[in-house]
Amino acid sequence: MNPASATGPHLPARWTASVWPTRRVVLWSLLVALVVALLAILIWLAGRYEASQVQFRLERDAGEATSDIRLALTRNIQNLQALPSQTAPWVPEANNLLRTHREIVRIEWRDAQLQLVAEADSPYYKPLFSRIARSAGQSELQVACTQAKRLSAPAYSPSHFLPQADGLGLELMEMCMPLSTAGQHSGYTVATYALQSMLSELINKQLARGQEVLFTEPDGTRLAIHGSVRRGGRMFSTQQLLDLPGNTLVLRVDSWRAAPDLFPNVLTALVTLMSIALVSVLFLLGKDVSRRLRAERDLAEALAFRKAMEDSLVTGMRARDLQGRITYVNPAFCQMTGFGATELVGISSPMPYWPPELVDEYQQRQSVRLAGHLPTREGFESVFLRKDGSRFPVLIIEAPLINALGVQTGWMSAILDLTDQRRMEELSRASQERLQASARLATVGEMASLLSHELNQPLAAISSYATGSLNMLQQHSALSPQDMAHAMQRIGEQAERAGKVIKSVHDFVRRRDQAHEAVHPSALLDAVMPLVSLQARKLGVRVQVHCAQAVKPVLCDRTMVEQVLLNLARNGMQAMETVPVHERVLELRVDATSRLSAQANAQADPQRSHVWMEFSVSDNGVGIDSATAPRLFTPFFTTRAEGMGLGLSLCRTVVEQHGGFLAFENRSPRGTVFQFTLPSA
Numbered sequence: 200m201n202p203a204s205a206t207g208p209h210l211p212a213r214w215t216a217s218v219w220p221t222r223r224v225v226l227w228s229l230l231v232a233l234v235v236a237l238l239a240i241l242i243w244l245a246g247r248y249e250a251s252q253v254q255f256r257l258e259r260d261a262g263e264a265t266s267d268i269r270l271a272l273t274r275n276i277q278n279l280q281a282l283p284s285q286t287a288p289w290v291p292e293a294n295n296l297l298r299t300h301r302e303i304v305r306i307e308w309r310d311a312q313l314q315l316v317a318e319a320d321s322p323y324y325k326p327l328f329s330r331i332a333r334s335a336g337q338s339e340l341q342v343a344c345t346q347a348k349r350l351s352a353p354a355y356s357p358s359h360f361l362p363q364a365d366g367l368g369l370e371l372m373e374m375c376m377p378l379s380t381a382g383q384h385s386g387y388t389v390a391t392y393a394l395q396s397m398l399s400e401l402i403n404k405q406l407a408r409g410q411e412v413l414f415t416e417p418d419g420t421r422l423a424i425h426g427s428v429r430r431g432g433r434m435f436s437t438q439q440l441l442d443l444p445g446n447t448l449v450l451r452v453d454s455w456r457a458a459p460d461l462f463p464n465v466l467t468a469l470v471t472l473m474s475i476a477l478v479s480v481l482f483l484l485g486k487d488v489s490r491r492l493r494a495e496r497d498l499a500e501a502l503a504f505r506k507a508m509e510d511s512l513v514t515g516m517r518a519r520d521l522q523g524r525i526t527y528v529n530p531a532f533c534q535m536t537g538f539g540a541t542e543l544v545g546i547s548s549p550m551p552y553w554p555p556e557l558v559d560e561y562q563q564r565q566s567v568r569l570a571g572h573l574p575t576r577e578g579f580e581s582v583f584l585r586k587d588g589s590r591f592p593v594l595i596i597e598a599p600l601i602n603a604l605g606v607q608t609g610w611m612s613a614i615l616d617l618t619d620q621r622r623m624e625e626l627s628r629a630s631q632e633r634l635q636a637s638a639r640l641a642t643v644g645e646m647a648s649l650l651s652h653e654l655n656q657p658l659a660a661i662s663s664y665a666t667g668s669l670n671m672l673q674q675h676s677a678l679s680p681q682d683m684a685h686a687m688q689r690i691g692e693q694a695e696r697a698g699k700v701i702k703s704v705h706d707f708v709r710r711r712d713q714a715h716e717a718v719h720p721s722a723l724l725d726a727v728m729p730l731v732s733l734q735a736r737k738l739g740v741r742v743q744v745h746c747a748q749a750v751k752p753v754l755c756d757r758t759m760v761e762q763v764l765l766n767l768a769r770n771g772m773q774a775m776e777t778v779p780v781h782e783r784v785l786e787l788r789v790d791a792t793s794r795l796s797a798q799a800n801a802q803a804d805p806q807r808s809h810v811w812m813e814f815s816v817s818d819n820g821v822g823i824d825s826a827t828a829p830r831l832f833t834p835f836f837t838t839r840a841e842g843m844g845l846g847l848s849l850c851r852t853v854v855e856q857h858g859g860f861l862a863f864e865n866r867s868p869r870g871t872v873f874q875f876t877l878p879s880a
């Protein structure tokens with residue numbers, strides 16, 4: 200890869216050009232074709248050379264065979280000349296000669312007029328002229344002897360066919376040799392040759408092995424044949440002239456080579472072996488090239504993949520060498536700073552994207568880094584300068600750049616633009632502040648509502664004590680100083696209560712930890728009784744209070760629990776407004792055990808050894824229908840015109856803040872019972 204490239208490595212032009220695979224294919228095909236042609240020519244040449252060698256050997260053999268025959272014929276002439284000139288010893292001598300020379304079928308002694316003087320037949324043949332009289336062959340004999348007499352030397356007749364008794368026949372040739380006695384022509388010695396036997400007897404036996412030796416006439420007519428071969432394959436043939444006085448024979452040798460003769464000699468074998476080796480090398484080379492091609496393709500793919508990855512990256516990447524010179528920047532980095540890759544690559548500090556006022560600090564940091572001090576994995580924040588002069592915060596994470604040999608060649612940094620993050624942080628801080636402001640407003644609203652709800656009762660009580668006292672004052676007679684003091688004390692108590700309610704509601708709304716204290720339930724009942732009876736008197740309700748013997752003190756915020764009891768009692772009394780007066784009974788009970796407290800005990804943490812006290816407020820009122828029941832504890836839900844709908848929601852929250860449980864159920868035949876639990880101290 201060229202590190203100076205800003206947009207990642209470029210593929211070499213020849214990789215991207217679509218023409219190169221076709222060119223390579225053409226070159227490879229050409230190479231393969233050339234090698235194949237070369238090998239074919241080599242094999243053909245080797246074959247041709249071998250054929251010419253065979254032909255040469257054949258011609259040499261044929262030449263040797265011709266001279267062998269000629270030599271044998273000359274020797275035979277000498278032997279015939281050595282025959283005695285008297286009839287008596289001539290016959291045994293001639294027979295003797297015939298025994299040793301199978302090619303001669305018959306020897307005759309004829310006088311000057313060609314009349315037969317003596318004759319001898321070869322023991323190896325049936326007597327020649329047993330079937331056809333000798334005179335039939337006389338013409339050839341005459342031709343030969345006439346020529347012999349003229350030349351005064353042996354002469355040969357043209358060959359002729361003599362049929363035999365067994366249906367076969369013999370191709371014969373006469374040799375006529377003139378005889379002279381004391382310088383006077385006295386007769387002839389005639390030897391009859393069988394051409395077949397000449398071939399089998401006079402030429403080298405090796406020649407006939409594996410090939411055919413023939414005598415033919417100049418026009419190609421076969422006269423005699425010797426040797427047998429397996430025909431087939433390629434035929435090699437040669438001819439030699441056997442020039443005899445009076446007759447010319449053609450000696451032909453035919454030879455067949457087995458086909459296909461692929462390894463006829465070392466040369467062809469060598470060439471073939473070399474060809475195979477060459478083709479194998481070519482094949483291996485091709486395989487190697489295709490492997491390299493695949494590797495190149497994989498590499499190109501990996502590079503393309505890397506480039507795509509780099510281009511899609513929003514993180515800026517910057518590589519520096521050990522001298523601090525920039526060797527690589529990715530497109531994201533260029534986009535971030537506004538500088539082009541060509542402007543950045545190759546330069547060293549001070550970098551153009553360093554704010555001028557921070558150059559000293561950055562230079563120091565870089566020298567620390569170049570001294571080999573590893574930066575932290577978390578990175579560090581910094582400020583960069585855009586080309587347009589604006590500054591932006593960045594997070595830089597640096598890591599050593601290690602090359603393939605494991606040697607550090609520089610530093611690689613990932614740079615994150617923090618501008619957006621900062622903007623988001625600013626936005627979230629602002630909205631947090633707005634949220635807090637609205638939460639404060641909501642708290643104020645909640646407090647105002649609760650205070651107005653909870654302060655109703657003490658204020659109403661104060662007002663009714665004050666009204667009562669005023670009435671008594673106007674009537675003069677009935678008012679005693681004790682009564683006056685009692686009324687004032689009650690007014691004071693309720694005013695104090697109002698103060699406490701304000702503080703408790705304040706703490707409750709702020710979710711502060713309320714001061715829990717151990718209070719006996721009867722004390723709680725006693726505290727709410729004055730207010731409850733005040734309202735009960737107004738509404739004509741009888742109030743019954745019952746506190747069980749086993750009841751133990753409970754741990755609670757006293758004022759708030761009193762408010763719960765007051766709210767429940769007031770709700771109960773208001774529910775009875777429509778029932779006949781004598782049926783209006785409100786019952787306040789505290790029990791140490793009950794169904795609800797057993798349930799609360801079971802649900803509670805077994806580690807905590809609380810015993811739950813159960814408070815219940817029962818009325819004979821209108822009851823709660825199934826449509827109202829699910830919405831009962833929803834803040835601001837009310838069915839009354841003057842109601843605020845905060846009482847039950849506050850009750851439940853207070854009870855649950857104490858770890859207790861608030862529930863209600865309808866009574867039979869009429870009315871409702873509200874129950875809640877508090878932990879014992």
Ligand code: ADP
Pocket residue numbers: 766770771774818820821822823827831836837838839841842843844845846847848871
């Ligand atoms: P408020 O008393 O201001 O209406 P609450 O939250 O105390 O608000 O009560 C909500 C509603 O629940 C009442 O309006 C009433 O309809 C119903 N409710 C409360 N207590 C009883 C009860 N003991 N019997 C019948 N209905 C009740």
